[in-house]
Amino acid sequence: MEEPPLYKFGPYKIDAREVFHATPLSYAMVNLRPLLPGHVLVCPKRVVKRFADLSSDETSDLWVTAKEVGAKLEQYHKASSITFAIQDGPQAGQTVAHVHIHVIPRKKGDFEKNDEIYDAIDVKVKEKEMKEKLDLDVERKDRSMEEMAHEATEYLMYF
Amino acid sequence: MEEPPLYKFGPYKIDAREVFHATPLSYAMVNLRPLLPGHVLVCPKRVVKRFADLSSDETSDLWVTAKEVGAKLEQYHKASSITFAIQDGPQAGQTVAHVHIHVIPRKKGDFEKNDEIYDAIDVKVKEKEMKEKLDLDVERKDRSMEEMAHEATEYLMYF
Numbered sequence: 001m002e003e004p005p006l007y008k009f010g011p012y013k014i015d016a017r018e019v020f021h022a023t024p025l026s027y028a029m030v031n032l033r034p035l036l037p038g039h040v041l042v043c044p045k046r047v048v049k050r051f052a053d054l055s056s057d058e059t060s061d062l063w064v065t066a067k068e069v070g071a072k073l074e075q076y077h078k079a080s081s082i083t084f085a086i087q088d089g090p091q092a093g094q095t096v097a098h099v100h101i102h103v104i105p106r107k108k109g110d111f112e113k114n115d116e117i118y119d120a121i122d123v124k125v126k127e128k129e130m131k132e133k134l135d136l137d138v139e140r141k142d143r144s145m146e147e148m149a150h151e152a153t154e155y156l157m158y159f
Numbered sequence: 160m161e162e163p164p165l166y167k168f169g170p171y172k173i174d175a176r177e178v179f180h181a182t183p184l185s186y187a188m189v190n191l192r193p194l195l196p197g198h199v200l201v202c203p204k205r206v207v208k209r210f211a212d213l214s215s216d217e218t219s220d221l222w223v224t225a226k227e228v229g230a231k232l233e234q235y236h237k238a239s240s241i242t243f244a245i246q247d248g249p250q251a252g253q254t255v256a257h258v259h260i261h262v263i264p265r266k267k268g269d270f271e272k273n274d275e276i277y278d279a280i281d282v283k284v285k286e287k288e289m290k291e292k293l294d295l296d297v298e299r300k301d302r303s304m305e306e307m308a309h310e311a312t313e314y315l316m317y318f
Contacts, residue, residue: 051243052230059226060219067218070247071211081248084210088229089240091265106250 008047010098017149021069021159025061028069028103030151032142038077038105040155042066049097051088066101072158079105167206169257176308180228180318184220187228187262189310191301197236197264199314201225208256210247225260231317238264 007014007027014029020040021028028042042065044058054062070082083104087093166173166186173188179199180187187201201224203217213221229241242263246252 051226051241054226056219056223059223060215063222064215064218067210067213079250081246081250081253082210083251084245084247086243087240088243089265091238091240091267091269092242092263094240104251106248108250110250 007045008098009041009043009100010047010096012096015145015149017145018152020152020155021065023061023065025058026065028065028155030148030155032148034143036104036106036110038073038079038103040069040073040103042069042101042103044099047098049089049099051086051099054099062099062101066103068159070103070105073103073155074105076155076158077105077107079107081106166204167257168200168202168259169206169255171255174304174308176304177311179311179314180224182220182224184217185224187224189307189314191307193302195263195265195269197232197238197262199228199232199262201228201260201262203258206257208248208258210245210258213258221258221260225262227318229262229264232262232314233264235314235317236264236266238266240265 005013006016007019007022007029009029014027018029019027020030022045025046026042026044028040031039031041034040042062044054044062046054046058048054051059066084070084074080074082083102083106085102085104086099087095087102088099164172165175166178166181166188168188177188178186179189181204184205185201185203187199190198190200193199201221203213203221205213205217207213210218225243229243233239233241242261242265244261244263245258246254246261247258
């Protein structure tokens with residue numbers, strides 16, 4: 001009989017090599033398509049779609065974990081700030097139906113306009129001319145397992 | 160002797176009429192410049208600059224509060240999703256040096272391109288032609304105290 005996966009991310013089975021930190025209720029994994037160096041995801045172990053589905057214990061554990069992950073990755077990547085975000089539901093940009101916190105170390109100049117969003121219609125330029133920046137679930141190039149496992153290993157020693 | 164303010168937001172004294180929910184460690188207030196209807200801020204009562212400065216108890220209380228606020232404002236505004244974000248530090252867009260969670264009820268079509276960010280340089284159009292969308296601390300028109308107190312009163316009955 002096949003063992004159930006240790007980590008799930010919505011419908012996806014997560015390879016343990018992608019996970020660099022775990023608590024009784026949460027886990028932190030590297031990102032298939034990081035937006036910036038150190039862009040990782042912190043998730044509850046239980047598969048739930050919306051943030052409101054989490055118990056108080058899960059909510060606390062998730063965010064205490066994200067805080068620790070953020071502080072350590074900021075240091076690791078010699079960053080000076082962090083973007084924390086939950087896209088809670090499809091209309092907020094959520095594409096995987098499993099609560100996840102985006103933790104993104106930030107540096108001066110990492111984005112030309114830091115964190116501004118422009119409406120394509122108002123901007124009146126062709127969509128393909130634009131470079132998407134903070135649509136956190138947007139299509140990006142998939143990384144290999146080796147690449148991800150390597151990053152996870154680098155982070156492991158910080159916990 | 161003047162009483163110390165009940166609520167502070169970095170260097171600013173917050174009028175209690177703007178606050179629609181409070182716990183022993185956190186408070187939720189309406190926003191001077193909401194990006195969308197129901198865009199509110201949830202803050203720790205203690206003035207701290209960075210998320211990592213919060214104790215575990217403060218972190219838990221802050222996020223359990225934000226979860227409740229989000230769920231109730233989503234219902235109130237007949238929204239279907241929520242954006243939760245902390246701009247943790249200046250390089251993440253933080254302009255007030257006091258930890259605050261942006262809680263933004265989201266609906267289909269509230270932004271033309273939901274949550275995409277474009278780099279002004281890559282877009283190659285003049286900045287003034289663009290409409291800023293998710294730069295959460297960007298300059299927006301200030302609302303009156305009456306307007307804000309009215310909104311806070313509407314929310315009060317939900318808690």
